[in-house]
Amino acid sequence: MVLRNAVHKDLYADSVALMRVAARLAEPPGVETVSLVMGTPANQDVLARSGLLTDPGRTAGPNDLLVAVRGAPDAVDAALAQVVEALTATDEGPDAGAAAGATAGPAVRSLVGAPADASLALISTPGPYAAAEALKALRLGMHAFVFSDHVPVEDEVSLKREAARRGLLVMGPDCGTAVISGIPLGFANEVRAGSVGLVGASGTGLQQVSSLLHARGAGVSHLIGTGSRDVSADVGGMTMRAGLDALAADPATEVIVLVSKPPAPQVAERLLRHAGTLSKPVVACFLGTEESAAAPAGITLAPTLSEAARCAASLAVGGPVPDEELPEVPTPAAPRRLLRALYAGGTFAHEAAFLLGPVLGDIARTAPPPIPGAVPSLPDGHLVLDLGDDEFTAGRPHPMIDPTVRTAYLRAALADPSCAAVVLDVVIGHGAARDPAGALARALAEAPADAPPVIAFVVGTDADPQGLTAQQRILRDAGAYVVDSSTTAARVCAGLLAGGDELVLTPAASRIGDTA
Amino acid sequence: MTAQAVPVQAVPAQGLLTSVPHVVNVGVEGFAGPPRAAGATVTAVDWRPPAAGDPELGARLARLVAHPAVEAANATALSRILGVVPMWTDVRPAGELVPELAEQKLLLHAGPPIAWEHMCGPMRAAVVGAALLEGWAATPPEAEALADSGAIRFAPCHHHDAVGPMAGIVSASMPLLVVEDEATGLRAYSNLNEGQGRCLRYGALGDDVMERLRWMGERLGPALRAALGSLAEPVNLRSVTAQALQMGDECHSRNTAASALLTRELSAALARHADLGGIEALDFLRDNNYWFLNFSMAASKLALMAGHGVPHSTVVTTFARNGVEVGIRVSGLGDAWFTAPAAPVDGLYFAGYGPADANPDIGDSAITEMHGLGGFALAAAPAIVGFVGGTPEGARRVSQDMATLTVGRHRDYRLPGLDFVGSPVGLDIRKVVDTGLEPVVTTGIAHREPGIGQIGAGLTHAPMRCFTDALRAFEEPPETAV
Numbered sequence: 001m002v003l004r005n006a007v008h009k010d011l012y013a014d015s016v017a018l019m020r021v022a023a024r025l026a027e028p029p030g031v032e033t034v035s036l037v038m039g040t041p042a043n044q045d046v047l048a049r050s051g052l053l054t055d056p057g058r059t060a061g062p063n064d065l066l067v068a069v070r071g072a073p074d075a076v077d078a079a080l081a082q083v084v085e086a087l088t089a090t091d092e093g094p095d096a097g098a099a100a101g102a103t104a105g106p107a108v109r110s111l112v113g114a115p116a117d118a119s120l121a122l123i124s125t126p127g128p129y130a131a132a133e134a135l136k137a138l139r140l141g142m143h144a145f146v147f148s149d150h151v152p153v154e155d156e157v158s159l160k161r162e163a164a165r166r167g168l169l170v171m172g173p174d175c176g177t178a179v180i181s182g183i184p185l186g187f188a189n190e191v192r193a194g195s196v197g198l199v200g201a202s203g204t205g206l207q208q209v210s211s212l213l214h215a216r217g218a219g220v221s222h223l224i225g226t227g228s229r230d231v232s233a234d235v236g237g238m239t240m241r242a243g244l245d246a247l248a249a250d251p252a253t254e255v256i257v258l259v260s261k262p263p264a265p266q267v268a269e270r271l272l273r274h275a276g277t278l279s280k281p282v283v284a285c286f287l288g289t290e291e292s293a294a295a296p297a298g299i300t301l302a303p304t305l306s307e308a309a310r311c312a313a314s315l316a317v318g319g320p321v322p323d324e325e326l327p328e329v330p331t332p333a334a335p336r337r338l339l340r341a342l343y344a345g346g347t348f349a350h351e352a353a354f355l356l357g358p359v360l361g362d363i364a365r366t367a368p369p370p371i372p373g374a375v376p377s378l379p380d381g382h383l384v385l386d387l388g389d390d391e392f393t394a395g396r397p398h399p400m401i402d403p404t405v406r407t408a409y410l411r412a413a414l415a416d417p418s419c420a421a422v423v424l425d426v427v428i429g430h431g432a433a434r435d436p437a438g439a440l441a442r443a444l445a446e447a448p449a450d451a452p453p454v455i456a457f458v459v460g461t462d463a464d465p466q467g468l469t470a471q472q473r474i475l476r477d478a479g480a481y482v483v484d485s486s487t488t489a490a491r492v493c494a495g496l497l498a499g500g501d502e503l504v505l506t507p508a509a510s511r512i513g514d515t516a
Numbered sequence: 517m518t519a520q521a522v523p524v525q526a527v528p529a530q531g532l533l534t535s536v537p538h539v540v541n542v543g544v545e546g547f548a549g550p551p552r553a554a555g556a557t558v559t560a561v562d563w564r565p566p567a568a569g570d571p572e573l574g575a576r577l578a579r580l581v582a583h584p585a586v587e588a589a590n591a592t593a594l595s596r597i598l599g600v601v602p603m604w605t606d607v608r609p610a611g612e613l614v615p616e617l618a619e620q621k622l623l624l625h626a627g628p629p630i631a632w633e634h635m636c637g638p639m640r641a642a643v644v645g646a647a648l649l650e651g652w653a654a655t656p657p658e659a660e661a662l663a664d665s666g667a668i669r670f671a672p673c674h675h676h677d678a679v680g681p682m683a684g685i686v687s688a689s690m691p692l693l694v695v696e697d698e699a700t701g702l703r704a705y706s707n708l709n710e711g712q713g714r715c716l717r718y719g720a721l722g723d724d725v726m727e728r729l730r731w732m733g734e735r736l737g738p739a740l741r742a743a744l745g746s747l748a749e750p751v752n753l754r755s756v757t758a759q760a761l762q763m764g765d766e767c768h769s770r771n772t773a774a775s776a777l778l779t780r781e782l783s784a785a786l787a788r789h790a791d792l793g794g795i796e797a798l799d800f801l802r803d804n805n806y807w808f809l810n811f812s813m814a815a816s817k818l819a820l821m822a823g824h825g826v827p828h829s830t831v832v833t834t835f836a837r838n839g840v841e842v843g844i845r846v847s848g849l850g851d852a853w854f855t856a857p858a859a860p861v862d863g864l865y866f867a868g869y870g871p872a873d874a875n876p877d878i879g880d881s882a883i884t885e886m887h888g889l890g891g892f893a894l895a896a897a898p899a900i901v902g903f904v905g906g907t908p909e910g911a912r913r914v915s916q917d918m919a920t921l922t923v924g925r926h927r928d929y930r931l932p933g934l935d936f937v938g939s940p941v942g943l944d945i946r947k948v949v950d951t952g953l954e955p956v957v958t959t960g961i962a963h964r965e966p967g968i969g970q971i972g973a974g975l976t977h978a979p980m981r982c983f984t985d986a987l988r989a990f991e992e993p994p995e996t997a998v
Contacts, residue, residue, distance in 0.1 A: 020902040114559050121542055180533065250533045
């Protein structure tokens with residue numbers, strides 16, 4: 001163990017740089033202590049008290065660098081030799097370079113820090129924080145798109161009241177999709193720009209209608225999601241009403257489409273009455289609403305998603321839109337008699353259940369939750385399952401992103417000797433999986449030779465990243481019967497399972513009346 | 517909840533459909549891509565749960581965002597802070613300025629209130645030193661016994677309009693510098709800096725320390741007072757600070773330029789008062805690069821006193837540490853302290869010392885950060901960027917980050933490293949709680965044992981709990997009509 005001092009004449013460095021270099025030089029084994037100080041009397045005093053000052057050090061002046069190193073002789077010499085180089089090295093610290101890009105400005109860490117011209121907050125935080133973020137957005141003068149779910153309904157009501165007071169719009173909570181002036185938010189499809197404006201409480205329903213509009217040559221001005229609970233009695237349709245008014249005032253919008261599962265009756269009535277006062281034709285698709293009195297003039301009531309798209313396309317681009325041709329699906333033989341419809345989109349499950357209920361009778365809407373590793377059990381009766389429901393998504397992503405759970409049910413259905421038809425939906429677009437059809441196709445490829453027919457539909461457009469035609473082809477190549485919409489899939493099932501009883505759907509266009 | 521109560525929008529969803537939205541993405545990062553690809557401007561928020569993950573406090577915070585009463589109050593507080601002109605007018609024994617010091621055996625200390633039995637090592641040592649200096653005890657054990665007996669009273673410097681670095685112990689015979697603002701009539705005090713090495717403020721004890729303290733009271737104080745009095749006018753500390761920021765100081769942990777400027781201001785006058793100790797004072801100042809720190813602190817304290825007491829203001833007006841706890845006070849929350857355990861200092865150490873030797877964060881000097889100096893002005897001080905990874909980039913980043921936490925910027929204090937933008941002033945508890953970003957403080961490191969002194973310097977952070985607790989105590993003002 002030796003102690004050595006060295007003095008570098010007229011070599012100035014700030015004490016911080018000196019301490020940093022000292023720390024680095026003290027790292028190698030064999031070095032016990034390193035001190036680098038300017039040779040002022042005060043500093044010499046400090047060194048002396050630490051027992052680090054030797055005679056050479058005492059000669060240092062205030063502008064000289066004084067180095068003291070204690071340790072094994074070789075290590076001490078090596079450290080002393082590195083002092084000047086270490087001080088002048090440009091990569092001073094271990095973190096040098098990590099701070100590169102500081103000129104880009106500080107990270108924005110809250111909505112408050114967003115630029116003043118920000119106009120819309122896209123919020124997808126965990127549910128417990130989402131209402132607070134949405135309120136911040138409103139207080140800062142921004143509209144809010146709240147993808148997050150599990151937000152208490154009373155928070156939703158107060159957010160929407162706050163928005164109304166401020167002339168702002170809250171889409172959500174639990175809002176899956178929107179397209180504002182061509183800008184997709186959340187899960188959305190690349191649809192042509194056009195004159196149809198949509199407001200809806202059902203994300204997949206909006207995706208279905210807008211994709212079908214695109215397929216039929218029409219286009220979308222704006223697509224406004226409201227969140228699934230907006231049309232409940234508690235929330236009262238505040239966002240749907242505001243969205244209607246916004247579209248009514250929007251010059252780009254000529255036709256308005258409302259899409260929802262059945263609203264609370266008084267909410268539906270109020271919304272339709274209000275829609276009737278607007279100067280633009282409105283197509284309302286409140287899926288499964290009981291037939292009721294005639295709608296106000298200017299309102300078309302469409303019973304299905306497909307019908308809503310057909311009416312709106314007809315209004316937007318003019319002329320009748322031809323109905324889809326149904327594929328020829330061989331009727332399954334006994335004992336195959338049961339439906340196994342396995343949906344990722346809850347709205348499609350809802351539509352199928354209300355369309356097929358009158359034809360098929362009892363339909364189970366739940367199944368025992370999956371047990372990992374085990375084959376899911378299927379009920380002895382028709383089944384229409386929403387695999388996006390909470391009980392199937394607890395602790396895992398939605399089936400539109402993670403196909404694992406649905407694939408397990410699909411395998412079970414394909415192996416089920418009583419199964420007469422399987423229905424699958426595939427939702428593509430922004431936010432959806434990269435190749436959702438591919439994941440299903442792999443399960444279909446492993447199906448037994450005498451597996452029941454699989455009816456599938458793809459929601460999206462060819463402009464979507466996954467490509468509508470490409471996804472359809474994958475399913476077709478795997479042996480599925482591919483139809484163009486959720487509604488058509490339900491009609492095909494009715495034909496297969498109801499022993500020839502046609503599913504009777506009143507075409508909504510016949511009720512368009514004076515707006516046609 | 518009846519439907520009839522639904523407010524009808526005068527203008528539905530104003531502006532939403534008339535132009536391409538500027539989207540702010542909060543949450544799932546992947547959602548930023550599609551709108552950006554479609555041509556929208558997208559600002560990505562680097563989000564984490566606000567309010568340290570407490571949804572209830574997060575909701576309270578949200579209700580205070582862009583609150584008209586709070587915004588107005590903060591604008592008032594900022595304007596009062598920036599309106600102060602800190603003039604150094606006097607140096608007088610502390611006992612003359614705070615009579616209780618002599619009358620009641622009172623000692624002032626740094627940070628939020630703390631009892632003798634809870635004080636950290638350096639502060640206990642400084643208490644012993646002060647008791648010896650005042651002649652209350654003859655030996656350190658006697659001084660400790662006196663304190664144990666409860667015969668010495670303690671109060672934070674901040675309760676007497678004063679500030680002291682590190683232990684911050686002030687006793688009756690110590691000279692205090694006086695800083696005044698003519699417009700408001702406010703006065704603030706700080707003790708005088710003892711220099712580097714073994715100092716009472718770091719808890720060093722011994723004959724050398726006591727001798728210097730006595731000399732400071734008997735010679736340095738009177739010499740400074742006389743020199744200052746003979747100048748044509750008091751010294752404007754705002755202009756000294758503004759100049760020093762252009763010369764590589766951030767006026768908390770680096771005061772080299774400011775100390776030289778202030779000494780230059782006084783040197784001729786001190787030389788003329790050689791009889792009172794002027795030449796000794798010059799010798800002392802020549803060697804003291806931290807001399808200006810106490811002036812920087814007093815000037816900052818004065819400005820923040822002006823900003824204190826604005827109802828509904830969320831601006832932090834005090835930030836101080838006693839070596840055990842860190843505490844803040846908020847303009848609109850009266851004299852309440854909001855405290856949390858003192859944080860460790862992430863620093864560089866003198867030879868032979870390391871983190872295990874360090875006392876937790878201590879001293880009133882973080883008042884400078886609340887005034888836009890220190891860590892908030894780090895971009896001005898390239899010489900001490902070693903604290904932040906060794907690059908000026910890192911220093912600039914710190915100043916930029918701190919600017920996201922304040923309600924405004926200083927008009928006179930400008931940061932050369934950031935194109936002379938004003939330094940960030942007016943720390944807003946809302947923004948700290950919202951971003952989860954803890955304010956950065958540059959500071960010295962005291963040894964945890966009494967009697968040793970400074971062992972390094974570095975960076976520390978104001979603990980989040982001070983800010984969450986303050987926000988929890990903040991009453992939501994009534995919302996005025998929008």
